[in-house]
Amino acid sequence: MNIIVCISNVPDTTTRIKYKPGNKDVDYTGVQWIINPWDELALTRAIELKEAGTVKKITVITVAKADAEPTIRKALASGADEAIRVDASPVDAWNTALNLAEALKNEQFDLVICGVESSDYNNWSVGGMLAEMLRIPSVSAVTSLQIENSKPIITREVDGGRQQVSIKLPGLLIVQKGIAIVPRIPSMRGIMSARTKPLKVVTGVSGESLIEIVDYEAPPQKSSCKIIDSENLEMLAELLHTEARVI
Amino acid sequence: MNFEFTGEQLMIQQAARDYAQRELIQDVIERDTHSIYPERHVKALAELGFMGMMVSPEYDGSGMDTVSYVLAMEELSKVDASTSVIMSVNNSLVCYGIEEFGTAEQKEKYLRPLARGEKMGAFLLSEPEAGSDATSQKTTAEDKGDYYLLNGTKNWITNGNTAKTYLVIAQTHPEKGHRGINVLLVDRNSPGISVGPHEDKMGMRSSDTHSVMFTDVIVPKENRIGEDGFGFKFAMKTLEGGRIGIAAQALGLASGALERSVKYALERKTFGKEIAKHQAIAFKLAEMAVKVENARHLCLKAAWLKDQGKPYGYASAMAKYYAAETAMEVTTQAVQIHGGYGYVKEYHVERMMRDAKLTQIYEGTSEIQQIVISRELLHLH
CATH class of the missing domain: 1.20.140.10 (Butyryl-CoA Dehydrogenase, subunit A, domain 3)
Structure with a gap:
């Protein structure tokens, strides 16, 4: 089975986000870039399945300019076999999905796996759009993936429980927390072998943005914490009423 | 002049940081409090290739440069210096010493498992009366023709109990002073070796520090590194x-x-x-x-x-x-x-x-x- 894992190059989750003057764009100066954590878990699961012998090849794909290559090399060092970089600056979820779809039309695959969202723009959209554009079935909210007799056994989260489903191949899975537990850390051998693994660059499709960012606003600063003695319930009730205004 | 790291160096730094911040941090306070050896982490770091980072891939090392080693040591030490000293001794004292100065046979037998991290090494130089003054070695390696007879005590030995391979510095020709000192590869399980209790230290509490005593320990001549008197x-x-x-x-x-x-x-x-x-x-x-x-x-x-x-x-x-x-x-x-x-x-x-x-x-x-x-x-x- 050949698996494609879509990865996104995102700012480290501990980054203090700043905006450029005018608040229409993020200031990326000095930002450390990482693989989107949900995509990293997807990749980790693909690697685990490859190590178990049920997956033959893992290809990672991303839509990004050349400055994302360290992130791609990290995916290769972690255990992906090859990589595709669609040379474009994605402008929105639709445009990202369109670029991925165009590049994947020329690839042989059985499963595409996408993280549920990217940790920067949180659109929750690319996976579903991509499946539609590729005209392949998709399953969302996937928390577990096994492969038996070349068939994926998928567990997804539903309200109040879990659901087990299968999917016609080729298909697409939108995975979330639970798909893998600990993201794979590349070994030295992996880092050395990443040098020589193929990284194909394909031309992207330029697309007009369907969504315009009008304004960014930082979340309000967290107010300081007040610690009240556990014996002093009267004061707790009063503060919840007068300051927090929740009762 | 170039202050940029290579892509690989950055990846190694990131791998060390990820391991330290996600895994090593988890039980660091408990390990320190109770002087618990970080066995799980030593094994995991070995699997990632950190225990023989700079050894050539020819001997199952990772073949990385010293700059990468500094980056990895810094990231791991930000979280747990007790674990990083285990890595440091194995890498830059034991593996380096054998790879740089050992024979092909010594490397085959001793370096390979150390570089893979399957075994740990220890460097036995300090003595009760010879710490900074390394020329005053009291431990003796008496030349018995086919073998050396090792006697003496070494102090403050990192990996003292967990190591399977010792690099022991000992005096063979006292009349020659520091030019009479040899270095021997000694199997931890050799008869005549006893290990003292774990030192109850102020810091680095979960690294494995012991005294090691040698009583008539037989060490084959082929386990000497370098020429006679090369030890110092x-x-x-x-x-x-x-x-x-x-x-x-x-x-x-x-x-x-x-x-x-x-x-x-x-x-x-x-x-x-x-x-x-x-x-x-x-x-x-x-x-x-x-x-x-x-x-x-x-x-x-x-x-x-x-x-x-x-x-x-x-x-x-x-x-x-x-x-x-x-x-x-x-x-x-x-x-x-x-x-x-x-x-x-x-x-x-x-x-x-x-x-x-x-x-x-x-x-x-x-x-x-x-x-x-x-x-x-x-x-x-």
């Missing part, structure tokens, strides 16, 4: 590189304490504002940052010289001296910035302060580094 030179050459590892460890303690202090200073409020906005704290942080950056530059310069095949003893002594002094100073300031919270285990900096003290003492005290530096400076050698 071997120890000095190996320690030159070892200093880079401990310097990077001290750097990690300092930079880790700085990171914790910055985070705390931006959160903790007194007199209506974050303490970082009080000049007394802000200037303290600025001073710490400059020293950490200086220590980093010295470590990387020494590592770079070693990677270029250039003499690095002077630079590694400077790096070790400055980074160790900085580690002590910065971790002490970190406790001060944290106030009462800094004095309890939960906030980590008190442990870092205790750990930092040892970097001024082992693998050549700060005073020994000053001797090395001043002799070179004054051409007194």
Whole structure:
């Protein structure tokens, strides 16, 4: 089975986000870039399945300019076999999905796996759009993936429980927390072998943005914490009423 | 002049950081409190390739350069210096010594499992009466024709109980002084070896430190590294590189304490504002940052010289001296910035302060580094 894992190059989750003057764009100066954590878990699961012998090849794909290559090399060092970089600056979820779809039309695959969202723009959209554009079935909210007799056994989260489903191949899975537990850390051998693994660059499709960012606003600063003695319930009730205004 | 790291060096730094921040941190306080050897982490770091980082892939090492080693040591030491010293001894003393000076047979038998991290190594130089003065070895390796007969006691040995391979420095020809010293590869399970109790230390509490006693231990002649009498030179050459590892460890303690202090200073409020906005704290942080950056530059310069095949003893002594002094100073300031919270285990900096003290003492005290530096400076050698 050949698996494609879509990865996104995102700012480290501990980054203090700043905006450029005018608040229409993020200031990326000095930002450390990482693989989107949900995509990293997807990749980790693909690697685990490859190590178990049920997956033959893992290809990672991303839509990004050349400055994302360290992130791609990290995916290769972690255990992906090859990589595709669609040379474009994605402008929105639709445009990202369109670029991925165009590049994947020329690839042989059985499963595409996408993280549920990217940790920067949180659109929750690319996976579903991509499946539609590729005209392949998709399953969302996937928390577990096994492969038996070349068939994926998928567990997804539903309200109040879990659901087990299968999917016609080729298909697409939108995975979330639970798909893998600990993201794979590349070994030295992996880092050395990443040098020589193929990284194909394909031309992207330029697309007009369907969504315009009008304004960014930082979340309000967290107010300081007040610690009240556990014996002093009267004061707790009063503060919840007068300051927090929740009762 | 180029201050950029390569893509691979950055990846190694990130891998070490990820491991340290996700895994190593988890039970670090408990390990320190109860002096628990970090067995799970040593195994995991070995699987990732950190235990034989600089050994050639020909002998199952990772083939990385010394700059990468400094980056990895710094990241791991930000979280747990007890674990990083285990890695440092195995890498830059034991593996380096065997790879650089050992025979093909010695490398095949001893280096390969050490580089894979399946076995740990220990470097046995210090004695009850010979720490900084390494020429005064009391441990003897008596030449018996086909073999050496080893007798004596070694002190403060990192990996003393867990190591399977010992590199033992011992005197064969007392009349020749330091030119009579040899270095022998000794199997830990050889008859006549006994290991003392785990040392109850102030810091680095979860590293495995013991005395090791040798009583009529037979060591085959083919286990001697180099020519007869090469032992002292071997120890000095190996320690030159070892200093880079401990310097990077001290750097990690300092930079880790700085990171914790910055985070705390931006959160903790007194007199209506974050303490970082009080000049007394802000200037303290600025001073710490400059020293950490200086220590980093010295470590990387020494590592770079070693990677270029250039003499690095002077630079590694400077790096070790400055980074160790900085580690002590910065971790002490970190406790001060944290106030009462800094004095309890939960906030980590008190442990870092205790750990930092040892970097001024082992693998050549700060005073020994000053001797090395001043002799070179004054051409007194």
